[in-house]
Amino acid sequence: MSTTTNSFPISLRSWPSSKNSDATSLSTLFQRINGERGGIQGLTEESLRQEIAAEAETKMDEDDTSENEDEDEEQPDKLRELMEAKGEMLGLLESAYVSSAVTLDFLSLLQSKDNPVQAASTMSQDIKLAVPTGTLGADKLNGPQINRAQMLDNKRIAKGWKVQNVDKTIDSILNAATRFKNEVESETKYWEEVVSVSEKGWSLCRLPSERHTLGVRFGFLEASMTFRNQSLAALRRNADGSIFLDQGFTGSEPKILRVRVQVGEIYTGTSQVPKATGEDASVESLIQQARNTIFFTELWQELNRESRNLGGADVKATEDSLILPLNSEKRIILDLVNIADLEAPAPQEDDHIAQGLCLSLQLLLSYAHRQNHRRRTLPPPPISGQKRTNPPYNLLRPIITRLGHQRTVNTLTTLLRDLTSLLTSASLEAKFSITHNQPQLPSNINLANSERTILSLTERLESVATFSPNPSTTINIILQTQQLSTGVSQFLLTVNPDSPLTTIAPHPNWMVYNIEAITEYVFYATTSVLSASIAKTLYPLEGEETPKSSRGSEGWHLTIQPNVLRKNFEGGTAKQMIVDVSDHPKKGIRLRVGWDWMRLDPFGTSTGKALDQERKSKGEGVYEWRVKRKEPSEGGLEEVVRSLDDVVEQAGKWVYV
Amino acid sequence: MHELFLTASVPNDDLTRAVRILQGFCGMKPQAFLCRRLMWEGPRLRTGLKGIPGDVISKQTPAKQPLWKTLHEQLVRQSYVVALVYEIEKGAFGQSTEQQDERPNHSLPSTCDQSPGTLRWNELPDPVDARPVNTRAMLQIDNERGLCSTMKSIGYRFTGQMVQECYRFINGNVIFDLSRYLQLPDDSQASDYNSPLPAFETLTPFDEENKWILMISVRVVNGKDPDQAQQAVSELMTTRSEFEGCFNFHMVARLTMDTRTRMT
Numbered sequence: 001m002s003t004t005t006n007s008f009p010i011s012l013r014s015w016p017s018s019k020n021s022d023a024t025s026l027s028t029l030f031q032r033i034n035g036e037r038g039g040i041q042g043l044t045e046e047s048l049r050q051e052i053a054a055e056a057e058t059k060m061d062e063d064d065t066s067e068n069e070d071e072d073e074e075q076p077d078k079l080r081e082l083m084e085a086k087g088e089m090l091g092l093l094e095s096a097y098v099s100s101a102v103t104l105d106f107l108s109l110l111q112s113k114d115n116p117v118q119a120a121s122t123m124s125q126d127i128k129l130a131v132p133t134g135t136l137g138a139d140k141l142n143g144p145q146i147n148r149a150q151m152l153d154n155k156r157i158a159k160g161w162k163v164q165n166v167d168k169t170i171d172s173i174l175n176a177a178t179r180f181k182n183e184v185e186s187e188t189k190y191w192e193e194v195v196s197v198s199e200k201g202w203s204l205c206r207l208p209s210e211r212h213t214l215g216v217r218f219g220f221l222e223a224s225m226t227f228r229n230q231s232l233a234a235l236r237r238n239a240d241g242s243i244f245l246d247q248g249f250t251g252s253e254p255k256i257l258r259v260r261v262q263v264g265e266i267y268t269g270t271s272q273v274p275k276a277t278g279e280d281a282s283v284e285s286l287i288q289q290a291r292n293t294i295f296f297t298e299l300w301q302e303l304n305r306e307s308r309n310l311g312g313a314d315v316k317a318t319e320d321s322l323i324l325p326l327n328s329e330k331r332i333i334l335d336l337v338n339i340a341d342l343e344a345p346a347p348q349e350d351d352h353i354a355q356g357l358c359l360s361l362q363l364l365l366s367y368a369h370r371q372n373h374r375r376r377t378l379p380p381p382p383i384s385g386q387k388r389t390n391p392p393y394n395l396l397r398p399i400i401t402r403l404g405h406q407r408t409v410n411t412l413t414t415l416l417r418d419l420t421s422l423l424t425s426a427s428l429e430a431k432f433s434i435t436h437n438q439p440q441l442p443s444n445i446n447l448a449n450s451e452r453t454i455l456s457l458t459e460r461l462e463s464v465a466t467f468s469p470n471p472s473t474t475i476n477i478i479l480q481t482q483q484l485s486t487g488v489s490q491f492l493l494t495v496n497p498d499s500p501l502t503t504i505a506p507h508p509n510w511m512v513y514n515i516e517a518i519t520e521y522v523f524y525a526t527t528s529v530l531s532a533s534i535a536k537t538l539y540p541l542e543g544e545e546t547p548k549s550s551r552g553s554e555g556w557h558l559t560i561q562p563n564v565l566r567k568n569f570e571g572g573t574a575k576q577m578i579v580d581v582s583d584h585p586k587k588g589i590r591l592r593v594g595w596d597w598m599r600l601d602p603f604g605t606s607t608g609k610a611l612d613q614e615r616k617s618k619g620e621g622v623y624e625w626r627v628k629r630k631e632p633s634e635g636g637l638e639e640v641v642r643s644l645d646d647v648v649e650q651a652g653k654w655v656y657v
Numbered sequence: 658m659h660e661l662f663l664t665a666s667v668p669n670d671d672l673t674r675a676v677r678i679l680q681g682f683c684g685m686k687p688q689a690f691l692c693r694r695l696m697w698e699g700p701r702l703r704t705g706l707k708g709i710p711g712d713v714i715s716k717q718t719p720a721k722q723p724l725w726k727t728l729h730e731q732l733v734r735q736s737y738v739v740a741l742v743y744e745i746e747k748g749a750f751g752q753s754t755e756q757q758d759e760r761p762n763h764s765l766p767s768t769c770d771q772s773p774g775t776l777r778w779n780e781l782p783d784p785v786d787a788r789p790v791n792t793r794a795m796l797q798i799d800n801e802r803g804l805c806s807t808m809k810s811i812g813y814r815f816t817g818q819m820v821q822e823c824y825r826f827i828n829g830n831v832i833f834d835l836s837r838y839l840q841l842p843d844d845s846q847a848s849d850y851n852s853p854l855p856a857f858e859t860l861t862p863f864d865e866e867n868k869w870i871l872m873i874s875v876r877v878v879n880g881k882d883p884d885q886a887q888q889a890v891s892e893l894m895t896t897r898s899e900f901e902g903c904f905n906f907h908m909v910a911r912l913t914m915d916t917r918t919r920m921t
Contacts, residue, residue: 383830
């Protein structure tokens with residue numbers, strides 16, 4: 001072929017002959033070693049083994065790194081693969097084209113003898129130039145050799161094919177039928193479960209992302225936006241038809257809010273923690289658990305948001321918990337825990353406090369949701385340039401308010417009760433009472449009973465205390481606590497107008513904001529009232545003197561200080577009496593009456609029992625009534641407690657010195 | 658205050674379906690209420706309008722006096738038809754003749770002066786401009802008593818009344834009002850606004866086809882402020898596109914809502 005030799009390069013090497021095909025013959029080995037290494041110098045068995053080992057290591061490293069870099073190289077690999085595949089495909093296509101073109105040319109050349117016109121239209125230009133038409137011919141050599149036996153054979157073969165294919169068809173139809181039956185069964189099961197979920201009250205809807213899948217809405221419509229978006233879970237079908245809840249990647253472990261009461265370092269109470277539902281529990285319980293989890297997660301978030309504003313109320317936030325004081329000894333710790341991580345704790349004494357707080361926080365979140373609903377279903381204010389803020393919910397605030405109010409009420413009750421028993425022990429008629437008023441709720445809004453209940457428990461709490469140290473005087477204390485002031489109560493004092501207090505010790509007629517001021521005023525008022533009951537007149541008339549023979553209780557008059565009384569005797573001497581009601585932190589409230597002669601020099605130098613004797617002989621003395629805070633019963637004889645009148649009588653006697 | 662709105666019409670047969678759709682969209686139960694609308698027309702003068710005299714304004718509650726002053730500024734330059742809207746219970750309607758024998762009559766409703774009502778003044782909608790929604794200035798004074806006497810004292814005449822049946826839904830800033838207007842049967846009672854209402858069954862719809870009108874509206878404090886108006890427009894447009902295929906919200910010709918007194 002002279003035309004072809006000019007166009008291709010021809011390899012000058014001969015085909016490898018069978019004699020030289022032994023790959024381990026020395027000459028070929030030398031050829032190869034020289035080609036790879038450039039020589040056999042320095043080649044030993046050891047070095048070769050080392051090389052093999054090193055190669056194996058690098059190959060493994062390469063594999064490792066290639067795995068690590070897989071992701072990086074994946075893209076270029078894919079690209080290369082794509083390019084390779086494309087090249088391959090193009091190559092195959094081209095060869096297919098070439099073979100079909102060649103076939104076409106051959107057949108048309110064949111045809112060109114009998115049908116030159118048609119053949120000429122299908123022949124390509126190249127072959128027309130290379131080979132003149134009509135140069136190829138074909139002839140039948142032999143007639144068809146198919147005899148009767150072969151025909152029958154063919155028929156049998158055909159039947160066999162048909163039967164085989166019909167069998168195949170039947171099999172596939174049967175398969176389809178069984179599959180269909182299974183599908184129907186599992187679908188029925190799925191729909192039964194879906195209906196049961198729906199009947200329990202859960203609302204079902206289409207998933208907005210996959211419109212052919214049903215989802216259940218387990219969240220709360222009034223929660224904030226982030227939680228509303230997470231509150232949809234798909235109900236998907238398992239292979240056997242049972243249903244499973246798919247929360248996607250927002251699903252998380254079941255959580256609950258835990259409330260603990262802590263005294264010092266020990267936990268004395270914990271709120272209840274339910275058991276986690278197992279994997280194979282019913283769908284309803286899984287949905288319920290999901291709902292509880294999203295509720296508690298939202299509660300935790302809102303508590304944290306609110307606690308940022310409550311620093312003034314002693315609420316502290318650490319990395320994963322909130323701490324607020326319950327009373328002087330106990331603290332409340334709040335945190336969000338996974339149910340799966342906890343075990344049921346042993347019952348402790350303050351469990352009921354912790355559980356109660358946990359429940360009230362949940363109720364307050366539901367109330368906040370209700371307020372959200374109210375706010376969004378009322379006509380909104382017109383759009384103005386101002387942005388609408390999103391204030392935090394009131395969750396801890398009502399609890400702190402209520403605790404503060406109760407604390408104040410307790411303090412006030414203890415004070416008044418102790419005072420009353422003190423005065424009663426001195427044979428005085430004293431009484432007190434405390435009532436709690438129904439708070440006034442705004443009447444123009446229609447509130448459901450549940451909302452009213454929550455409002456009345458947490459807002460505008462009011463209590464009224466009345467205290468009468470004496471039948472002549474009644475002191476009214478109105479105690480109000482509001483949520484806005486988070487537990488700081490305000491007090492309003494009033495006294496009945498015909499009491500001597502209005503002239504001697506008028507009460508503050510403005511709002512008082514601390515209990516200590518109230519306590520101080522109550523003591524002051526009590527002493528003033530007692531003095532006023534002893535003294536018959538306010539100030540003495542000029543020159544009035546009490547005869548020495550008069551009774552001890554006569555002749556006392558008040559001085560500038562309401563708790564100091566003075567009695568002028570004939571002859572120029574005067575006695576003074578001091579009444580004092582005060583509170584000692586350890587010893588309790590006490591009422592103390594002291595009397596002595598008015599003189600310039602101080603008491604004499606004797607002390608102790610001698611002092612007592614000296615006092616008695618001179619007609620001076622001290623008497624105390626006391627109420628202890630915690631009263632241990634003392635053994636031994638108790639002195640008979642005297643009445644105030646007796647003491648005054650003794651104080652006022654003239655003792656000749 | 659300005660109100661930007663679009664309306665659509667809903668045939669009576671589609672009412673329950675429309676209510677259900679809106680209920681699902683807004684996530685709330687419909688607030689259904691009935692109102693009695695009294696129309697008061699101003700004096701037929703072009704000039705020399707007195708508006709609201711100062712002593713009338715000073716008699717109102719101090720918190721609402723700025724609103725009255727704004728109203729006075731509007732009524733001084735043009736005479737309008739003002740609506741007084743009173744919310745009524747279903748039981749305030751009279752009994753039909755069959756029921757009268759079975760149940761005793763409800764006690765007579767208090768006069769319009771005694772019940773709290775709302776004064777609603779609407780301006781003619783602004784001419785069509787770049788905005789794809791209707792805009793009109795409006796004023797609403799809520800929870801006032803004695804409105805009828807106030808209107809009489811400023812020279813306004815009572816011209817008619819009708820009953821509005823309304824379902825209200827709220828979604829964000831958009832208020833959905835699905836309402837139908839009914840007129841009282843033609844008798845002398847219609848001209849006395851203090852008379853008790855006839856039975857509910859005797860009321861006839863205002864338009865022949867008994868259509869309900871669904872109006873979506875957003876209120877802005879200052880309609881001239883482009884930012885506020887733009888926000889309102891975008892909210893309305895979003896709502897409109899959400900309901901495409903369901904309700905056909907469109908603008909109305911401004912003259913159909915003309916509230917100016919006709920000078921004839």
